[in-house]
Amino acid sequence: MNKDWWIYTGTRQPHDGIARLPEPPPWRAFASEEDTPFDRDGPTGPHNRLKPAAAYEADNHTIDMVNTALYLRRPLLVTGDPGVGKSMLAYAVARELRLGSVLRWPVTSQSTLQQGLYRYDAIGRVGDSNLSGQAGEISRYLRLGPLGTALAPFRLPRVLLVDEIDKSDIDLPNDLLDVFEEGEYEIPELSRLAEDEVRIRPADEGQPVLVRHGRLRCRAFPLVVLTSNGERAFPPAFLRRCVQLDLPAPGAERLSAIVAAHLGTAEVGRSAELIDTFLARRELGDLATDQLLNAVYLAGATGVSRAHLAELVMKNLNPTI
Template identity: 65%
Template structure:
């Protein structure tokens, strides 16, 4: 039953992503010159995440839906309450499959498609043109930087991991704007396309500061479609056309067994003196209000290190951080 799983949620890095079968014909992309990347480097972007990635505890449904998205080369839309591990899932997949740094694109109401694709320093470019005899220098790529989405769509041999965090906070048009990019696996940089006959290609810095991406003809085209995780707290509905192109996963709040596994995976067996009591306390409080799993982790950590120095015990210490999210103080 598990033979088809490439991502197994073990937390142990391996190279089995190379065992993915060829994509479906309608999800096969381009054969451009490959861009190298270090599969085991985070380029300094995710130093806080290795432990969280290794300690992530996916259930069976999560494993199956992640692998479904990997096989079909489709984005994974992950919904669920705050704190259930939606963002951590992307880091877990990147760590286990050795897919390099996670390219994170945090979404706000002002985010646009271009923000995710690339940035262009037009003022710097204009200043150089005014001060130089050659208006189209071959190093024009220094005025561009690919965004997280643009980097994920560079022609890597293996899929990169892109985290589009809290897409439900976006402007109403952004999900529809993403459709063509996700379908085509490519986009154009007009400022480079206009001078493509003159410069041929440009080397552009990616979002994670890895090896520069060679862009020919002003077009960025993927070889392997990235593993895209779009997270949503359920604050809005998405258009059917967008949902049809996504694999959808809903993460429920962890039950007692999973909470226990999460606590010990993050804090080790040294957490045992207070963990069981606080897990029960967390479950009782969660029955009357909204709490997030990371509040339990903070409570167990705080109780372990601070409860011995107070007269009130671990319960009071834990209550300092296990405050309801759906109530104002």
């Protein structure tokens, strides 16, 4: 397999390989008037998932698909059973390529495109106006959402995790099409103002983002990782604009590698019985990989019988019998 084209390599060692990413295809090139800096060496998320991401094991097919999304500047739609590492993939890529904190948008049935782009506290502004006799500057009442922040004009791509997109309202995937295609969006509350430039707080703790004429346009299209547990089908127009990756449940060899990455190679031999038990129980219903890791950790920390630990922490998530 030719690996020379890989930008993301899955080695778990941070590097500056993103600088080797070639210019985008002409139909995915975006232009912006200004760079927006961000802290590339900051934590990889609101709960600092740097350490778990450091142990993430990506196979060659996963690495191929991540690089395909990077080269084509397209969202990566990741499907698979719960616990196979769909969300952690975003943190692993951000860590290895030193792309700063992951912007996370946890989707629910109530999520809307505007919530992902920005929030406007109109009630707060009216309340302040009633108290003081005049409204404060509108920028005080606006904040970019995770999607809106990812589409700010950063020189390097941000990583955006859109978690559990299959839980969204039926219209959200279609609503995202234009934003993903154009790489820009409008904030109408700003478009109506006389001011040409306004700075707004981003979703993370980075520097305020400069918005010109009420519009934001990305410079580097973000790596958008959309995860799905397969609870619904998506429209063809949405799928056509995504790079699709299905993460299979890991087999015995990969489970051993995951145990080694998280808990050390010494635990691999001692965990063979638990891995066998995990695989057998997975035939009866869904199990997540972190349930195996919990059992292996407890076995090393407590000396309790592995069979007993399997009963404690390897409960089927969706038993079929």
